[in-house]
Structures are given as C-alpha cells and as structure tokens.
Amino acid sequence: MIKITVPATSANLGIGYDTLGMAVSLYSHFTFERADELQITGCPEEFQNENNLVYASLIDALREWGEEPFPVKIDIQTEVPVARGLGSSSTCVVAGIMAAAALTGHTVDRAELVRIATAVEGHPDNVAPAILGGAVCSFTPEGGLPRCLRYEVSDRLRFITVIPPYEVHTSEARKVVPQQVALADAVWQMGRIAGMTRGLETGDLALIAAANDDRLQEPFRRALIPDYDGIRATCLEGGAGTLWISGSGSTLMAVTDDTIVAKFLQVRLREAFPTCETHILTCDTQGAQIEYL
Numbered sequence: 001m002i003k004i005t006v007p008a009t010s011a012n013l014g015i016g017y018d019t020l021g022m023a024v025s026l027y028s029h030f031t032f033e034r035a036d037e038l039q040i041t042g043c044p045e046e047f048q049n050e051n052n053l054v055y056a057s058l059i060d061a062l063r064e065w066g067e068e069p070f071p072v073k074i075d076i077q078t079e080v081p082v083a084r085g086l087g088s089s090s091t092c093v094v095a096g097i098m099a100a101a102a103l104t105g106h107t108v109d110r111a112e113l114v115r116i117a118t119a120v121e122g123h124p125d126n127v128a129p130a131i132l133g134g135a136v137c138s139f140t141p142e143g144g145l146p147r148c149l150r151y152e153v154s155d156r157l158r159f160i161t162v163i164p165p166y167e168v169h170t171s172e173a174r175k176v177v178p179q180q181v182a183l184a185d186a187v188w189q190m191g192r193i194a195g196m197t198r199g200l201e202t203g204d205l206a207l208i209a210a211a212n213d214d215r216l217q218e219p220f221r222r223a224l225i226p227d228y229d230g231i232r233a234t235c236l237e238g239g240a241g242t243l244w245i246s247g248s249g250s251t252l253m254a255v256t257d258d259t260i261v262a263k264f265l266q267v268r269l270r271e272a273f274p275t276c277e278t279h280i281l282t283c284d285t286q287g288a289q290i291e292y293l
Contacts, residue, residue: 002033007027008024012247021128024161026281028091031075038072053096065106085245102290136150157205159254162278164252174248181216205242225249227252235269
C-alpha cells in the first residue's frame with residue numbers, strides 16, 4: 001500500500017492570473033493498493049466509480065507509459081474543499097499520476113509529473129506548486145513543455161484563509177473575465193508580478209500589498225463572492241497587508257507577517273462570518289509526498 005499526500009494550492013495570488021500559484025499547508029491524503037476490482041472510499045458515492053478524477057488520472061498516466069489499466073483500492077481523506085479555489089482537482093490529478101508510477105515501478109521526476117499533470121488538468125498554475133511546493137510562476141512556450149520557476153516563500157508570512165460555504169466553479173469564473181485587455185493594463189500587471197514573487201521570497205509585506213493590485217480578473221470575479229467586500233474590509237481593518245481571491249474563489253486569502261495579528265484576525269472573522277471556515281496557513285515547501293506503508 002502507498003500513501004500520497006498533496007498540498008492545496010492558491011492560484012493567481014491576486015496579480016498573477018493563470019501564471020502564479022502557491023502550495024499551502026492544507027492537505028489531501030490518498031492511499032492506493034492493487035485490488036481485484038475498483039474500490040473507492042472516503043468521497044461521496046457519486047464519485048466512487050471509474051469517472052473519479054483520481055482514478056481517471058491514474059489511468060491517463062498508465063496509458064502515457066504504455067501500461068495496461070488495472071483495478072485499485074483508493075481511499076481519500078481530504079482537508080481541501082471542492083470548488084472553493086484551493087486546487088482540489090489538482091490534488092486528485094497529482095495523486096493519481098504518482099500512484100500510477102509507484103504501483104508499476106515507473107520512475108518519474110517532478111518535471112515529468114508536472115508535464116503529465118498539466119496535460120490532464122489543462123494548465124500548470126495549480127498542479128505545479130502542488131508537485132514542487134513553494135510559489136511557482138508557470139508558462140508554456142508555443143509547442144513546448146511547461147516551464148516552472150519555483151520561488152521560496154518566507155516562513156514569516158501567514159495566510160489567513162477564509163472558505164465560504166458556497167462554491168464558485170472555475171467555468172463560471174472564467175466567463176466574467178474579459179478576453180482582451182488594454183496595453184496599459186498588461187504593463188500594469190507585469191511589473192507587479194515580479195514584485196509579488198520578490199515580496200513572497202523576502203517576506204516584505206509592504207511590497208506584497210503594493211504588488212497585489214490586479215486589473216485582469218479580481219475586479220470581475222469579486223461579484224461572484226457575496227461576502228467578498230465584508231471579508232476584505234474585516235481583514236484589512238484587522239491588520240492584514242492585503243487580500244486576494246484564491247484561484248477562482250470562493251476562498252479568500254489575506255496575508256500578514258505577524259502571527260499575533262493572524263490569531264486576532266481569525267477570531268474576528270469567525271465571529272463576523274460564522275458559516276465560513278477560517279484557517280491560518282503557511283506555504284508548503286515540500287510539495288506532493290509519497291510513502292510506502
């Protein structure tokens with residue numbers, strides 16, 4: 001039996017639409033073993049079949065390597081909520097691919113994992129940090145493979161993560177984002193992406209806050225999150241340096257470099273928004289991990 005642990009991820013980090021992502025300390029745990037027939041536990045019954053994303057990703061990886069599919073027993077225990085902008089689908093994709101490799105003795109490095117996971121998921125901004133850990137800036141050259149630039153994230157930073165009790169589906173969130181932007185807006189974004197990565201590396205909260213001023217997606221997506229304005233105001237008034245929508249939402253993530261501020265802010269958020277989950281997270285630096293049981 002093997003156990004695979006994959007961190008949640010926050011894509012975009014506000015300013016880096018479809019390019020930046022970061023692994024955070026919230027996890028999905030999967031166990032796999034060969035079986036006589038497919039068995040999946042730990043998830044709703046509607047997903048306990050061959051269409052389960054974990055199993056489908058395992059099969060995709062086997063086909064990539066010319067291996068015949070085989071039945072497995074999968075158990076899923078996750079802290080990562082579905083359709084909240086924390087990369088739940090990426091945890092499933094990464095786990096399935098890693099399991100396929102482990103159960104067939106196929107040796108893969110992290111670059112190979114990113115390549116296959118990107119092909120399954122369609123973009124690298126969640127799967128890359130889930131595999132590599134840290135913060136990652138990704139792009140795919142025309143006709144080429146994904147290029148992933150990994151950045152360390154200062155351990156001083158705390159990410160106060162607020163998860164509303166409602167979903168925002170990526171497909172709906174993409175519909176509200178304009179497909180063309182003005183040159184001035186493109187220029188605006190580019191310098192701030194560099195500022196964000198440097199701020200995360202150095203733990204410079206003022207730089208992170210200055211860089212996090214997105215014009216491409218957040219002004220349009222905030223309308224899909226009814227609690228956005230209230231949570232944002234509570235976080236900024238409570239001492240957070242800035243706040244962004246995690247992925248396509250509905251999760252919101254505020255940033256501070258002070259653990260006391262994070263604790264006080266968590267209390268205020270739980271009082272003001274009792275139906276939301278609130279966590280104080282750090283950046284996960286290890287990425288996906290595998291162990292043999």
